[in-house]
Amino acid sequence: MALNYVWIAFFLIGFVVALFKVVFLGQTGLLSDMLNALFTSAKNGFEISIGLAGVMTLWLGIMKIGEKAGVIRVFAKAVSPLFRVLFKGIPKDDPAYGSVVMNLSANMLGLDNAATPIGLKAMGALQELNPVKDTATDAQIMFLVLNTAGITLIPTSVIAMRQTIALQQHVQGFNAADIFLPTLIATFIAFLSGMMIVALYQRINLFRLPIIVFVLGFCGLIGLLHYSLSGMPADKMNQTIGAIGSGIILLIIVLFITAGLVKRQNVYDHFIEGAKEGFNVAVRIIPYLVGMLIAISIFRSSGCMDYMLGGMTKLVALCGLRTEFVADLPIALMKPLSGGAARGLMVDVMNQYGVASIQGKLAAVIQGSTETTFYVLAVYFGSVDIKNTRHALACGLIADTIGLIAAIVVGYMFFG
Numbered sequence: 001m002a003l004n005y006v007w008i009a010f011f012l013i014g015f016v017v018a019l020f021k022v023v024f025l026g027q028t029g030l031l032s033d034m035l036n037a038l039f040t041s042a043k044n045g046f047e048i049s050i051g052l053a054g055v056m057t058l059w060l061g062i063m064k065i066g067e068k069a070g071v072i073r074v075f076a077k078a079v080s081p082l083f084r085v086l087f088k089g090i091p092k093d094d095p096a097y098g099s100v101v102m103n104l105s106a107n108m109l110g111l112d113n114a115a116t117p118i119g120l121k122a123m124g125a126l127q128e129l130n131p132v133k134d135t136a137t138d139a140q141i142m143f144l145v146l147n148t149a150g151i152t153l154i155p156t157s158v159i160a161m162r163q164t165i166a167l168q169q170h171v172q173g174f175n176a177a178d179i180f181l182p183t184l185i186a187t188f189i190a191f192l193s194g195m196m197i198v199a200l201y202q203r204i205n206l207f208r209l210p211i212i213v214f215v216l217g218f219c220g221l222i223g224l225l226h227y228s229l230s231g232m233p234a235d236k237m238n239q240t241i242g243a244i245g246s247g248i249i250l251l252i253i254v255l256f257i258t259a260g261l262v263k264r265q266n267v268y269d270h271f272i273e274g275a276k277e278g279f280n281v282a283v284r285i286i287p288y289l290v291g292m293l294i295a296i297s298i299f300r301s302s303g304c305m306d307y308m309l310g311g312m313t314k315l316v317a318l319c320g321l322r323t324e325f326v327a328d329l330p331i332a333l334m335k336p337l338s339g340g341a342a343r344g345l346m347v348d349v350m351n352q353y354g355v356a357s358i359q360g361k362l363a364a365v366i367q368g369s370t371e372t373t374f375y376v377l378a379v380y381f382g383s384v385d386i387k388n389t390r391h392a393l394a395c396g397l398i399a400d401t402i403g404l405i406a407a408i409v410v411g412y413m414f415f416g
Helices: 002-025 030-069 071-086 095-108 112-128 138-148 156-168 176-202 209-229 234-262 267-284 286-301 304-318 324-334 339-353 358-369 373-383 392-415
Strands: none
Touching: 002 030, 002 286, 002 304, 030 071, 030 095, 030 112, 030 234, 030 267, 030 286, 071 095, 071 209, 071 234, 095 112, 095 138, 112 138, 112 267, 112 373, 138 176, 138 373, 138 392, 156 176, 156 339, 156 358, 176 209, 176 358, 176 392, 234 267, 267 286, 267 373, 286 304, 286 373, 304 324, 324 339, 324 358, 324 392, 339 358, 358 392, 373 392
């Protein structure tokens, strides 16, 4: 229901603002621009969905191999103590646990193409346990919020873009991977915040041994990873990070296929079975994705985003805070709505202020620390026809806000 009101608000607010500009400011071309943006967004939504079809076909085919070979069940057993605390209503050792942990792992490694189809597979598995098919369960909400506030261990794409821009700007001795630790810390804070917020809504006791072990263990991993990579030159660090992510994904694929081979299964037929599911899912999400993108385009092209930024700038000035991060607020405001648009805004900031500036560095940390909450909500719930999302949107946006604040504070600590 919350998405319904947000969707309507995007259209109505955008149209009212545009109408005011046309009538009182004489901007007669604005309505044509908004209409063009509307059609372009609808086209982009369709193209994105079709573009996902190949990736979904690949990964859901691989997931089917792992499911038939029993590897997914092994993953489920490994994380069952932790997930039994967090995910209410899921039977012990259910295969859904395996899909959930693989999705969170792909997000952690910055492998968006792998994370989305695996996440849709996980949402489908959780939907099979849903007694009220059009209403999100507690487990589905916890999964979505942990997905949107997920830990980013390796912000691969952001590091690559920073390195490219630094070469264009002829910045000497630039370390594109210096955002690695700030991004990791900020996303870990966002992840814990999302987990705690949902736990409050669902009355989950987090003071349990599996949760404590996970938090302490991950803190130790952060320290170990920072110690191992911090002394490397930028080029070697980028290569190492890329090798880690690619190697883990390829290892999972080989592990699934090998497990099927050992059990004398028809691995290829299992892949085709899962691949068919992937194509069907890609087709089902088209109307949901197009619907969200066209609403965002109306709000953005009407100039409402500029007004929001202006108001925030004045508020920051009144509070007497440092104002460098204000240039990065459009990224933070756009990221929950559109990852591609936020990425473009990040590049604009780096081009305007310089990739090595405090604004440029904060832009990179913010881009790597927040998630496209509305996109994930529309696609993941849309793929299983969930209409009533309950408290998912509120929890996701609160976690995003905390992640944004953490990104700014941690960014200043490291770079300011």
